[in-house]
Amino acid sequence: MNLLKNAAGRLVPLEVNGKEQIPFKGINKFKPTGNKANPPIRSCKDYPANGNKVVKDLQTALKIAGLKDGMTISTHHHLRNGDALTNILFDTIKKMRIKNIRWYPSASFPVHSHLIKYLKDGTIHHIEGSMNGPLGEFTSYGKMKGVGVLRSHGGRYQAVQDGDVHIDLAVIAAPTADSFGNATGDQGKSACGLLGFALADSEYADRVIVVTDNLVPFPCVPWQIQGNNVDHVVQVESLGDPAKIVSGTTQVTKSPDRLLIAEYVAKFVEDSGIMKDGFSFQAGAGGTALAFALFLKEKMKKKSIKARFVRGGSTKYLVEMLEEGLTEYILDGQTFDLEGVRSMHENVNHVNTSPFTSYNFHGKGNFASMVDAVVLGATEVDVNFNANVVTHSDGLLLHGIGGWQNCLFSKCTILAIPSFRDRIPVIVEKVTTLVGPGELIDVIATERGLCINPRRKDLLKSLKNSSLPIINIKDLKKEVNNICGGKPAKPKLNKEKIVAIIKWVDGTVLDSVYQVIE
Amino acid sequence: MNSRTIKSSAGPKGDSIRSDCYVELELKESGGIKLNLQSKVESMYGESIRKLILDMSMFFNLKNAKIKVEDYGALPYTIAARFETAMKRAMPRTKKEYLLTFSKKSNYKTTKDRLRRSRLYLPGNEPKYFINAGLHQSDGLILDLEDSVSPTQKNAAQLLVRNALRSVDFYGGERMVRINQLPKGLDDLKYIVPHNVHVILIPKCESAKQVKRVEEEVKKIKKDKRVKSEIYFMPIIESALGVIKAFEIASASKNNCALAIGLEDYTADIGTQRTEEGNESFFARSMVVNAARAVGIQPIDTVYSDVSNMDGLRISVFEAKSLGFEGKGCIHPRQVKVVHEAFAPGNEEIDKAQKIVLAFEEAEKKDLGVVSIGSKMIDPPVVKRAQKTINLALMNKQISKDWRKQ
Numbered sequence: 001m002n003l004l005k006n007a008a009g010r011l012v013p014l015e016v017n018g019k020e021q022i023p024f025k026g027i028n029k030f031k032p033t034g035n036k037a038n039p040p041i042r043s044c045k046d047y048p049a050n051g052n053k054v055v056k057d058l059q060t061a062l063k064i065a066g067l068k069d070g071m072t073i074s075t076h077h078h079l080r081n082g083d084a085l086t087n088i089l090f091d092t093i094k095k096m097r098i099k100n101i102r103w104y105p106s107a108s109f110p111v112h113s114h115l116i117k118y119l120k121d122g123t124i125h126h127i128e129g130s131m132n133g134p135l136g137e138f139t140s141y142g143k144m145k146g147v148g149v150l151r152s153h154g155g156r157y158q159a160v161q162d163g164d165v166h167i168d169l170a171v172i173a174a175p176t177a178d179s180f181g182n183a184t185g186d187q188g189k190s191a192c193g194l195l196g197f198a199l200a201d202s203e204y205a206d207r208v209i210v211v212t213d214n215l216v217p218f219p220c221v222p223w224q225i226q227g228n229n230v231d232h233v234v235q236v237e238s239l240g241d242p243a244k245i246v247s248g249t250t251q252v253t254k255s256p257d258r259l260l261i262a263e264y265v266a267k268f269v270e271d272s273g274i275m276k277d278g279f280s281f282q283a284g285a286g287g288t289a290l291a292f293a294l295f296l297k298e299k300m301k302k303k304s305i306k307a308r309f310v311r312g313g314s315t316k317y318l319v320e321m322l323e324e325g326l327t328e329y330i331l332d333g334q335t336f337d338l339e340g341v342r343s344m345h346e347n348v349n350h351v352n353t354s355p356f357t358s359y360n361f362h363g364k365g366n367f368a369s370m371v372d373a374v375v376l377g378a379t380e381v382d383v384n385f386n387a388n389v390v391t392h393s394d395g396l397l398l399h400g401i402g403g404w405q406n407c408l409f410s411k412c413t414i415l416a417i418p419s420f421r422d423r424i425p426v427i428v429e430k431v432t433t434l435v436g437p438g439e440l441i442d443v444i445a446t447e448r449g450l451c452i453n454p455r456r457k458d459l460l461k462s463l464k465n466s467s468l469p470i471i472n473i474k475d476l477k478k479e480v481n482n483i484c485g486g487k488p489a490k491p492k493l494n495k496e497k498i499v500a501i502i503k504w505v506d507g508t509v510l511d512s513v514y515q516v517i518e
Numbered sequence: 519m520n521s522r523t524i525k526s527s528a529g530p531k532g533d534s535i536r537s538d539c540y541v542e543l544e545l546k547e548s549g550g551i552k553l554n555l556q557s558k559v560e561s562m563y564g565e566s567i568r569k570l571i572l573d574m575s576m577f578f579n580l581k582n583a584k585i586k587v588e589d590y591g592a593l594p595y596t597i598a599a600r601f602e603t604a605m606k607r608a609m610p611r612t613k614k615e616y617l618l619t620f621s622k623k624s625n626y627k628t629t630k631d632r633l634r635r636s637r638l639y640l641p642g643n644e645p646k647y648f649i650n651a652g653l654h655q656s657d658g659l660i661l662d663l664e665d666s667v668s669p670t671q672k673n674a675a676q677l678l679v680r681n682a683l684r685s686v687d688f689y690g691g692e693r694m695v696r697i698n699q700l701p702k703g704l705d706d707l708k709y710i711v712p713h714n715v716h717v718i719l720i721p722k723c724e725s726a727k728q729v730k731r732v733e734e735e736v737k738k739i740k741k742d743k744r745v746k747s748e749i750y751f752m753p754i755i756e757s758a759l760g761v762i763k764a765f766e767i768a769s770a771s772k773n774n775c776a777l778a779i780g781l782e783d784y785t786a787d788i789g790t791q792r793t794e795e796g797n798e799s800f801f802a803r804s805m806v807v808n809a810a811r812a813v814g815i816q817p818i819d820t821v822y823s824d825v826s827n828m829d830g831l832r833i834s835v836f837e838a839k840s841l842g843f844e845g846k847g848c849i850h851p852r853q854v855k856v857v858h859e860a861f862a863p864g865n866e867e868i869d870k871a872q873k874i875v876l877a878f879e880e881a882e883k884k885d886l887g888v889v890s891i892g893s894k895m896i897d898p899p900v901v902k903r904a905q906k907t908i909n910l911a912l913m914n915k916q917i918s919k920d921w922r923k924q
Contacts (some may be wrong), residue, residue, distance in 0.1 A: 256851035257650045394561040422537045422591025422646075423559045447653055467915065483649060483687075485594040488562035 001498060003512075008386075010434055012509040016501055017102075017126060017146045024508040027437060032362070032507070037163030039204050051180040051218055053233045058211065059092050061232040062169070065207040067093070070100045070125070071168035074205065076197040077107035077130075078173070078185055078334070082244030085173045085211055085236070087114040094123050102146070104167060105129040106156060106197040107400045111244070119144055128165065129156070130400020131500065136390075139499050140397045142515035148397070148500030150390060150513075152405035153197065153333075154359025154366065155503050160200040162362055164507055170201035170208045172225060173239050177212035181230025182223035185335075186345040186352075188214035190239040192246060193314070193335025193344050195224045196354030202229040213239045224352060250315040250337045252294060253287030257418060257447045262288050264468060265375055265416050265445045266295035271466035272459055274373050274412060275305055282311035282374040282407060285336040288416050289375050293317050300326050311358070311371055314340035314350065322350060331367060333358055333403060359406035361505040366406070374410035378417050380431045383474050385438030385453050387415060388431040390502065393424055395432055395491030395516040397500060405505050408440040412459070419446040419480045425488050427477045432491065434511040435502055448476060492517040528603035528674055531588055537646035539592040541604040546582040551575050557589035570597060574616050578605050594618065595685035596645040599678040606673065615680075620713070623687040627747050628716040630775045633657050633913070634816055634845040636857045637694060641666035642675035648682050652689030654851035655858075660694040663706050664721050672698065676709040683713035692716045694752070700728050707735050712743040716750065717775060722783065723753035724760045726770035733771045750775035752818065756783040761802045764809035776816035776845070779806045782823075794830070796837070807842035821847035828856050835860035862914045863907045871907035872921060874900060 003011045006023035014021055022030065047053065055061045067073075073093075075086045086105070093101060101124050103115075108127070113134035118124045126146025131139045139148050151159055159165040174183035175190040185195045190213055202208050202225050210225065211234045220227075239245075253259060265288075269275045275296065283289040294317060300306070306325065312318055312332035316339030321327045323343075330350045335341050343350045358367045368374075379399065380388040389404050391397050407413065419427050427446070442459060444451040449469035452459050463470060481487050493514040500513040524545040531540035553571055557564055571585060589597065595618055602616050637658035640647045643666075651659050661682060667675040679695060695710045696719035697703035703720065710718070720732055729751060736749055751774050753767050760767065761784070768777045781799050785791055790798045803819065810817035819838040822831045835846050835857055846857045863871070873891055878901045881889045889896040911917045918924070 256654060259852065260653060394559075423563060423593055424591065425562075447650055483593065485563060485566055488559075489565060491561045 006509065008434055008437060008510060010511040012501065012512050013147075013498055016149065016509075021501070022508045024504050024510045027439060030506045030508050032162065036161050037166065037204055040206065051227070053181055053227075053230060054179045054215070055232050055234060058089065058209075058234050058236070059096065061209045061234050062092060062096065065169055065209060065231060067096065067098055067169060069098055070102075071098075072102040072104050072166060074104040074167045074170045074201045075106070076172060076195070076201070077105060077109065078192040078195055078197055079190065079240050079245045080192070081109040081111045082190075082240040082242060083109065083111055083173065084238060084240035085171070086112060088236075089171055090115055090118050090123060094118060094121075099123060100125040103127050103129070104165060106153065107402065108132045108135050110134060130402070131397055132400055133398060136397035136399070140391075140395065140513070140516045141518055142494070142497050142499055144499065147498060148513070149503060150401055150500055151503045152359065152401045152505055153355040153403045154361055154368070154406035155401070155505050155507065156197075157200045157355040157360045158362045158505065158507055159503070160204045161360065162507060167201055167205035168207065170198065170205035172198045172202065172208065172210050174210045174212040174225065175239065176214045176216055176220055177210050177233060178216055178218040178220035178227065179233055180218050181208070181210045181225070181227030181233050182218070182220040183210050183212065183225040183227075183230075184220055184222050185224060186222070186341060188212070190214070190242055190245055191341050191345075193341045194332060194352035196333060196352060198225060199354040199356055202226065207231045209234060211236055211239070213237060246335060246341055247337050249339075250285050250290060250317075251287060252290045252317075255287070258288045259291050260447050261416050261418065261445055262291035263295050264450055265292045265414055266299055267466070267468055268414065268443060268445065268450060268463075269296055269373055270299050271468060272412070272462045275299060275303075277305055278308045279305075279372045280307055280309045280311070280370070282371050282410065284376070285313045285315050286377055288377070290315060290317055292375050292416065293321070297321055297326060311353075311367070311374075312336075312340065314343065316340065319343040319350070322347065331358070355403075355406075359403055359505075361406070362507075368403075368406045369409040369411075371407070371410040373412040373414060374407045375414050375416050376404055376407055378415045378426070378436075380426055380428050381415060381417065381441070381444050382428050382431045382438070383477055385441040385444065385451075385473070386431050386434055387436040387438070387441055388433045389435050391433040391513060393428065393432055393488060393491065395493050395514065397513050401435060401502070405436060408436050412442050413440060414443040414445055415441060416445045419448050419476055420484055423484050425477075425480045425484050427473065427480050428488070429477065433502060433513055437510075444473060446476065448479065451476060524608050526604045526607035528607060529600035535590040537591050537593065537596065537649075539587060539589040539597050539600050541600045542586040543604040543608050544584040545580075545608055546584060549582050551580065551583055551585065553585045553587070555587045555589065557587070558591045559589065566594075567597060570594060571601060574598065574601050574605075577616050578609075578612060578614060580605065592645065593649065593685075595681040596678065599645075599674070599681045602677050603674045606677075618681060618685055620684045621687065624684065624693075624714060626690065628692050628750070630748070630750055630773075631816075632692060633910070634692070634776055634818060635861045636846060636848050636854045637692075637818070638848045638851060638854060639666070639696075639821070642679050643667045643671045645678060645682070648686050651851065652687060652691045654854050655689075656691055656848055656851070656854040657845070658692035658694045658717065659688050660696050660719060662696045664696050664698050664703075672702075676706060680709040680713055683710060683715060694719055696721055696754075697732075700731060704731065704735050707732070708739055711736055711739040711749060712745055714747065718749060718751050719778070720751055720753045721780070722756045722760070723767050724757055725763055726766045729753055729767060729770035729774065733773065748773065752776040752778055754778045754780045755802070755806055756780040757787045758784070760784075761805045764805045765812055768809040768815060769813045774813070774815050776818045777806055777810040778818040778845075778847070779803055779820050781820040803838075803841055803843070811842065816844045817842055818845040819843040819847070821849050822853065823849060825850040825853065828852070831856050832860045858914065861910070862916060863910055867907055868911045868916060871904035871911070872917075874904035875908055876922065878904075
């Protein structure tokens, strides 16, 4: 394999799955030229004038759409761990004896471990998207035929838009749709909120199949996905398990240590002056992030401060802020619980967004860089503030990138993480896999104090009178090593075999993931 | 003929276990040490765990054994404690102790009259709660060998607590251990006295004699192990008899630093139940406050057991404070902050204390024997109390360090 050291000092391959790659050149350094991908022209004449695109079943749709060996098929993760459709899709593909599919999901979940048998038997050649849990483990041990490609949500849109990835066939799970193909996620028994992750696919794929378990007469309103981009509609009994699509309620952490971290982050946002009228923030649905939002809410109430917008993953906690007037808008990328779905359905100020509006790096700007503060997690952070979200310290690939890389462009990026988990150091000398360059990461908030990136002298200055425990990240690493019993040994990796690559938001290759020796 | 195989085990096992480990030991006649390690952190610390187990085997002169370790991310002090427990269960006559290096960060001392507003209970056999406990800034941390440890795990907890006292950084919190009810509790002392325990909590205390028994035993171990620093006692009154003997108990040792009350057992003992209003314990609590005050030590209140009810906790601290208590037990880290806030002096109280302290300092400067504000004389205990109030206000950042200039 031909490897080159990129601008981040990481060895990356120049060719992956037969496709040429550009090594990472530094933040904001790579600027491609030329035109976007150009999907084929279609004519109304080839589609029913009465708008009815319903076909008998999924297999029929795949057949008419021209499914062939070696094609790229995309799916989306808005049904999360409740997704039954993707598994049924590949059961069908297997039945049709099609081989060597490149699967292009926006993310995968443990429910998709069903697909391991298709990775083994050659139905699926490799995955480009995220490889979570069992799929990640499978990949890590070098068992996947091709090389995995991990992209952020924004990077996925960019890859499709720029023509890096050509989708032959997009299969979109739609909690509600009409026979024309208009589709929405905010209603129906499998309601998930929104379908933003499928936007790029609906616009750029050769063929688009909408699969729904709630077919309504035309028009389906709102049309988060426009039927004008859809080839076929398939009706099924069920898309999956509603209880796992959205949780009934999302849980704030009960761990006193995580609560302490959340409290520190909220206090940081207040003391640094970020929390002021008209500000904005983003926090996900993890237990610590939720607790942060609750603590911040109390602080905002006490000082009568209102946000202009908050970015979701929305949960009932953000919905409460919207309904209590503490924020004017929720700009939502993904709804995590039933309250989030209800609010999106009822409240015009709860707006659905897509990776195009929020994250796409090759557009005329995106929302991520306009957010005042974002609270994220990580599996590892090193003394230079570089962070990892995809592999663990044992080298195993276990998570996708999600919107994480894209969010790093916020005006203040805060990683809220424990300094170690059980006996696994999180603050390390050098991250196993580089997913986020340290120059974009401003604050590491741990239960043992906050580390401020020395580049952010402004933040350090604004915290001069704060009672927050500000510590040096090198001292923290030392303490963590003391607690865990010395420096952790490096994972045993086969440096000859790259099992996956990490793409940066601009499509360049930031790092390689190596085979873990069992 | 095969001799009887000796087997033992220590530590918990199961998928839900975190930061702990299970050790199984089978003594053999021959074959050397066979170590089977399964660890969640194999790639990072597998070698280090193996080395520890082999070092310990050598230390205990263990030559032939089958050792199985199922590790769920336990820290070294926990692995060492679990292995030593298994060892001693297999060979109960082993007297040797495997002591990890005493951490420099655990060297700090305490004082008899230090602030003891909050003390956080940590179940003595649950290592996952130890390592971050000090971050929540309770005035004291109690490694509990008594009620939170099941009777079959007492010896496991003794070794774990001993190792924790040597290895875990409690970030300046007072290092307390609650021993078992006497006479069992006397056996606990050798595991804690040599390892910089600051305060020993004596539960279900009913006589001065019991305190004196602890004091004697502590003295003996201190002499044996050449321990120089002071170790203080906090007897806990938990019965009708204890309440009646409160004064005798409070004055039993000059090393008593506080007298505490435990209401769960007390209410059962007098044949009633705890209520939110707490009328049933008014007498007992007042007795404890008065006994403690009579000998000049700190009266400390019981725990508040509903961890989700912070308002209830706050009210309960206000009430304790009004009865004269200076501290409260915590069973969850989130209670600490609420307890500290509720014990914080009010603005009027601070104002008054500032005037008194200023008058006192003025009198000292002028070498006057008597402190007075206007025509009113101030007695020394009032001055002392005012100084305490100022210290508390400083700690809570209610006033700034240079308050005298303002």
